[in-house]
Amino acid sequence: MKFVDEYRDQAAAARCAQAIARITTRPWSIMEVCGGQTHSIVKYGIDELLPKAITLLHGPGCPVCVTPLELIDKALQIAARPEVVFCSFGDMLRVPGSGGDLFSVKAQGGDVRIVYSPLDAVKLARENPQRQVVFFAVGFETTAPANAMAVFQAHTQKIPNFSVLVSHVLVPPAIEAILGAPDNRTQAFLAAGHVCTVMGYQEYLPLAKKFRVPIVVTGFEPLDILQGILMCVEQLEQGRAEVENQYARSVQSQGNRPAQDLMAKVFRVVARKWRGVGEIPNSGYSLRDEFAAHDAEARFGVAGYSVDEDSECISGQVLRGVKKPQECPAFGKRCTPERPLGATMVSSEGACAAYYQYRRHEQRSLAAEKPSQDRSQDRSQDRR
């Protein structure tokens, strides 16, 4: 596929990894914010191509992972109602709430449907005026224009039986929370290319300046990620802390203005709770008052409900890059993608789920062979 295959060239990836090794003189920790990038890094073994001195930390950019438990519970309550058609992106259906998930609601007779686009849910509402159609509007800035358009169209086309359960989160406040934490280890960021496609990267300039961190807007293919890392390491080695754009084929400095305009019309910025992290000020969206008629929380009376998360799960530390998945005693044992304890094991873009899928067997076989091997020897064995 054009604009995909050419950015997966193995020889070019090796050359880029060599270039990173040539300029690296000391240890650096770099965080990729987006779960899609985490998935690519672990899937393609990008971290294993890098010199030992470079550590990649996996950030909180997985909307499925950070949607708080209480919102999943609200989704379950709404989806179980007989008059409701509950629509969602597919990856939300397995996310466990306090009692079951959307799949279990569906198994018990709930009308739960997977849609490709929120506009599919609007169409369902238009065609089924006797049913209440609810869309689970989850996501980062990348998905917000799509969800804003669904609400806007339902409003202007007067489709009263369409509503949204909103769980929208924003990247820059999360980066600020990570950098401001006393146990922060992150020295540079790969900013999420598709979030910046929508929002641009002006918001990151004050963060780079305030915390003295390089931030490189980066794409999702293996060569994009390697170039993003190379640009971070160049800045770190030269003592610079600037915002740079690796993903210029999609990202412009000001982002997508028509998308931002519609988002601003439909949403307002509010504090949001992040699963495994807690509440972050100004870190998400809610519907503006003029679109409140389409707010599913108010319509079905589930606002104000709150629950606590599992205390054994360390996903909050994983999401902030403080710990790696395999440092959790429950990883792969009491916590698996089939029976997740928390956020990061839920979605394929969660760090724990990515490690479980691509690294679990290697770790087991290596542990059985020689438990005391150092990391570089581990890598040479991994590639055999």
Added chain:
Amino acid sequence: MCLAVPGKILTIVGEDTARTGSVSFGGVTKEACLAFVPDAKVGDYVLVHAGFAISIVDEDEAAQTLEYFRQIGELGELEKQP
């Protein structure tokens, strides 16, 4: 979840918030909303997320990134020479 896939616009219909088109992803064609890329024309590549085009792929920038990787290779070869 922030996955976006590049595809080529084959047709465009409608205007403003109702602007849509058929987009080919390596031969598989799907409808996408084109309201957020008002400058996109038939033949352009767009990045599509959740049924919405969120950007027009800048082909010059795409080529420059690939050129960068070619130059990295040449630089490595030069450094290997005595």
